Amino acid sequence: MNTLLFICLAVYSATAVSLKHVDNKYSRFIKYSDYDGVMHTVDLEEQLDTELLDDFFKNPDNNRYLLYTRNNPVVSQTLRLNNTNSITLSQFDARNPTVVIVHGWLNDQHTKLNIVLTDAFLRKSNVNVIVMEWRRLALSNYVTATAGVPAVGRRLGQFLEFLHSVTGAPFETMHIIGFSLGAHVVGNAGRELGGRVARITGLDPAGPLWNLNSNRLRASDAIYVEAMHTDGGVLGLGIGSAVADADFFPNGGTSQPGCLTSLCHHDRAWQLFASSVTYNHFLGRECSNMLQVSLNNCRGQILNMGNDDLSKKGSGLYRLNTQRSYPY
Numbered sequence: 150m151n152t153l154l155f156i157c158l159a160v161y162s163a164t165a166v167s168l169k170h171v172d173n174k175y176s177r178f179i180k181y182s183d184y185d186g187v188m189h190t191v192d193l194e195e196q197l198d199t200e201l202l203d204d205f206f207k208n209p210d211n212n213r214y215l216l217y218t219r220n221n222p223v224v225s226q227t228l229r230l231n232n233t234n235s236i237t238l239s240q241f242d243a244r245n246p247t248v249v250i251v252h253g254w255l256n257d258q259h260t261k262l263n264i265v266l267t268d269a270f271l272r273k274s275n276v277n278v279i280v281m282e283w284r285r286l287a288l289s290n291y292v293t294a295t296a297g298v299p300a301v302g303r304r305l306g307q308f309l310e311f312l313h314s315v316t317g318a319p320f321e322t323m324h325i326i327g328f329s330l331g332a333h334v335v336g337n338a339g340r341e342l343g344g345r346v347a348r349i350t351g352l353d354p355a356g357p358l359w360n361l362n363s364n365r366l367r368a369s370d371a372i373y374v375e376a377m378h379t380d381g382g383v384l385g386l387g388i389g390s391a392v393a394d395a396d397f398f399p400n401g402g403t404s405q406p407g408c409l410t411s412l413c414h415h416d417r418a419w420q421l422f423a424s425s426v427t428y429n430h431f432l433g434r435e436c437s438n439m440l441q442v443s444l445n446n447c448r449g450q451i452l453n454m455g456n457d458d459l460s461k462k463g464s465g466l467y468r469l470n471t472q473r474s475y476p477y
């Protein structure tokens with residue numbers, strides 16, 4: 150069966166039972182299929198776990214900052230907010246750019262995107278990679294995790310401010326990258342720093358509960374904000390609409406070649422990004438509107454999607470087409 154048709158049928162039949170609209174786009178229950186085709190349900194009206202939220206924010210060490218450099222590419226060193234020694238005694242080198250990677254819902258330190266992106270960046274150039282883990286909250290229900298995103302992000306911003314004050318590392322050499330809910334986390338981190346970091350990259354920023362949410366990632370959160378949309382369909386896990394300075398819609402932004410499940414479309418965002426860090430080979434073509442994006446008839450200027458360029462600039466909607474397997 151045609152892949153897209155299969156997904157549409159699966160999604161529509163599953164959501165036919167939904168009860169109440171809580172968003173302009175989604176119903177109460179979001180169904181998505183994982184890599185094995187098993188369907189999962191996200192209940193957008195699940196009980197908010199305020200106890201966990203309170204507890205999470207009492208201890209700033211619940212956000213963990215794991216440093217990897219070319220001197221320690223495999224075993225991380227833990228940096229701590231307001232703990233000067235944790236930074237000065239580490240391999241952090243303020244002369245090198247700093248890349249921060251923030252995972253999404255249901256992920257933790259060991260999630261594959263952290264490993265793949267860390268590896269891509271360290272192979273490419275001599276940088277500090279900081280993987281931020283917010284596991285305890287990310288493993289809670291979606292409603293609770295979403296509610297905690299602004300505070301998690303602000304804490305990351307405070308940590309980067311502290312890192313800057315201890316080491317002198319300039320904000321203009323920082324690139325913060327977030328996947329799914331993590332894209333909104335890094336938006337809030339950038340906002341806490343007054344939009345001074347060089348660059349934010351949002352990888353398929355989460356859609357459910359974020360369409361009308363004023364805390365979502367936006368263009369003013371860094372000097373340059375880029376978003377990549379890979380699962381932005383009507384009931385996709387990604388937001389699917391422009392939120393950044395430059396918004397890229399690989400293969401139209403709603404489904405990806407070689408993918409049969411929504412999780413696969415969604416995860417393709419970080420896979421494409423990792424590949425772009427290594428090869429910088431994705432040429433986006435500017436589009437005048439979303440119809441052009443969908444119809445694949447964009448005629449505007451070229452802007453490369455992704456990559457590790459700290460002085461990247463650009464704005465608008467971009468479309469490109471990729472292959473089905475690495476390096477896409």
Ligand SMILES: *[C@@H]1O[C@H](CO)[C@@H](O)[C@H](O)[C@H]1NC(C)=O
Pocket residue numbers: 209230231
């Ligand atoms: C970190 O230190 C600053 C300045 O001393 C203080 O204002 C802030 O509350 C501290 N943050 C945490 C989470 O302890």
